[in-house]
Amino acid sequence: MIVKPKEIDKVLNNPGKGFMTFQRFNGDDLNRGSYWTEGYPIDYQQLDGNLTNSDYPSTTIAYWRVYWKFVNPEKDVYRWDMLDKALEIAENRGQTLLIRIAPYGTGTERDVPNWYREMVGPNVDWEYNNPVNKWVVDPEDPRYGKYFGGFIRKMGERYDGHPSLEAVDLSIVGAWGEGAGSELLSQSAREELVNAYTDSFVKTPLIALLMDEKTNKYANSKIPVGWRVDCIGDLGFWANEQNGWTHMYDFYPREIINCEVQDSWKKSPVSFEICGTFLTWRDNHGYGREEVKYIFDQSLKWHMSSFNAKSSPVPEEWEDLVNDWIKKMGYRFVLRRFTYAPEIKRNGKLSFTSWWENKGVAPCYKDFIPAIRLTSDEHEAIMVVSNFDLKEWLPGDIVFDNDVFVPLDLPLGSYNLQIALVDRLEHKPRIKLAFEGEVEDGWYQLGEIKVIN
Incomplete structure (x- = not known):
């Protein structure tokens, strides 16, 4: 996708x-x-x-x-x-x-x-x-x-x-x-x-x-x-x-x-x-x-x-x-391109590639981290990229490819795939991003994904 x-x-x-x-x-x-x-x-x-x-x-x-x-x-x-x-x-x-x-x-x-x-x-x-x-x-x-x-x-x-x-x-x-x-x-x-x-x-x-x-x-x-x-x-x-x-x-x-x-x-x-x-x-x-x-x-x-x-x-x-x-002033993050597989397995990796642009003139000096959320009407899983330093996102293009593990107990089915830059403790979105797709609680909708056996 x-x-x-x-x-x-x-x-x-x-x-x-x-x-x-x-x-x-x-x-x-x-x-x-x-x-x-x-x-x-x-x-x-x-x-x-x-x-x-x-x-x-x-x-x-x-x-x-x-x-x-x-x-x-x-x-x-x-x-x-x-x-x-x-x-x-x-x-x-x-x-x-x-x-x-x-x-x-x-x-x-x-x-x-x-x-x-x-x-x-x-x-x-x-x-x-x-x-x-x-x-x-x-x-x-x-x-x-x-x-x-x-x-x-x-x-x-x-x-x-x-x-x-x-x-x-x-x-x-x-x-x-x-x-x-x-x-x-x-x-x-x-x-x-x-x-x-x-x-x-x-x-x-x-x-x-x-x-x-x-x-x-x-x-x-x-x-x-x-x-x-x-x-x-x-x-x-x-x-x-x-x-x-x-x-x-x-x-x-x-x-x-x-x-x-x-x-x-x-x-x-x-x-x-x-x-x-x-x-x-x-x-x-x-x-x-x-x-x-x-x-x-x-x-x-x-x-x-x-x-x-x-x-x-x-x-x-x-x-x-x-x-x-x-x-x-400061930072302004735009997500230009994001790719992921349409289906993932429980307890497997959700691998993604992404191209971002910082259209500001400086990095963000806060200790925020990228996170992926899978959410449906009944279930939710938040997966963070913990080994990360946001200060490295300097002005210009940023290529950020990574993967996160899908929880073993996540029920099978279809989910919304969303992204955000979150704090390390509560995993709540902390930065407004410069692209469409923001939902009510600050996450950004990217598409749909299926969790399979």
């Missing part, structure tokens, strides 16, 4: 890819205008039962950025209840949580924890004293690695591998944890701070800001680490004050190569954040469709999987561009 499923073109809301909410969850009201909040405990909104995001795409990821002072308010006090609640709410809203613990921001209300400030003293003028994103404490002070790094280690002990934790930002210095001045760190300080993450998060993906060559290279020498940047869309926001310098033209293309992260996407996710908001692009900087399309194309060239638009509205006139963009 030869099956050639028909491709579909709709936007698919899949795990670990696409837009994310910021300090919010699916169903919450968006930020007003071009403003956003960050760094503070989440102000939870009452859900009215509708998970739709008005003027914003559906998402599978919620992003929370919180300052160290709020989750470690006393020297030996850890507000795990705050993380537990955010993870629980995310799961209830059909999302996973991506989190950054920023060591500090700007201003006294965004400082390091009070107990740590009392310990190290009032000085806020250190080697990296940039007026925008300065250091407010000395990262070379061994107490910084001990206490901030120690907090990260304790967080890893508690949450590494949590099913609702999407990823953790590797954040070590600079306002908002953006890494400014990381190139000035001594190697010993750099290693202690980076190791706090790479030693502690080995199951949950790490995503490091694009900081400097030494820091990003060192992180990747420990374990595969993804990367992120947070000013996607800067084509000239501050060009007049910075001799024409921009993130999109002058920094990202060069620094991606210098930090040797251009191939990191093959093992770990790449996640971007908007510069300003979409309304800033349109209303403050006069971007039109040509500029937006250029920005989107560049981000896809860098193999992005997810995007933080700061829960700010998507202008209606760009909605079609955004939808096309989402289709290409």
Whole structure:
């Protein structure tokens, strides 16, 4: 039997890819205008039962950025209840949580924890004293690695591998944890701070800001680490004050190569954040469709999987561009051809050949596996391909030929043959595929098959 499923073109809301909410969850009201909040405990909104995001795409990821002072308010006090609640709410809203613990921001209300400030003293003028994103404490002070790094280690002990934790930002210095001045760190300080993450998060993906060559290279020498940047869309926001310098033209293309992260996407996710908001692009900087399309194309060239638009509205006139963009972010699996024998024996092998295409720009980093289901009105059998790594399904063509064993006790008769990418525990479909045939519970109908003696 030869099956050639028909491709579909709709936007698919899949795990670990696409837009994310910021300090919010699916169903919450968006930020007003071009403003956003960050760094503070989440102000939870009452859900009215509708998970739709008005003027914003559906998402599978919620992003929370919180300052160290709020989750470690006393020297030996850890507000795990705050993380537990955010993870629980995310799961209830059909999302996973991506989190950054920023060591500090700007201003006294965004400082390091009070107990740590009392310990190290009032000085806020250190080697990296940039007026925008300065250091407010000395990262070379061994107490910084001990206490901030120690907090990260304790967080890893508690949450590494949590099913609702999407990823953790590797954040070590600079306002908002953006890494400014990381190139000035001594190697010993750099290693202690980076190791706090790479030693502690080995199951949950790490995503490091694009900081400097030494820091990003060192992180990747420990374990595969993804990367992120947070000013996607800067084509000239501050060009007049910075001799024409921009993130999109002058920094990202060069620094991606210098930090040797251009191939990191093959093992770990790449996640971007908007510069300003979409309304800033349109209303403050006069971007039109040509500029937006250029920005989107560049981000896809860098193999992005997810995007933080700061829960700010998507202008209606760009909605079609955004939808096309989402289709290409991360992974998008199309089954092109599938063959199988029309009859199989109980306790025998169901052998199949298949040709897939990943039409996205990255693999799926989740631990999902292919499964075949035989189902009739009265009986069902699910057979999984367990020795499998979905990260190997890179963009382009995929030839996947395999076989599964038919249960000995499966009654004889005719069955529907269906396929899905499922989780390893419950064997439930987790990924929407880009072809026709989806049935009510998320499996995809391929044809019929007979079980014989």
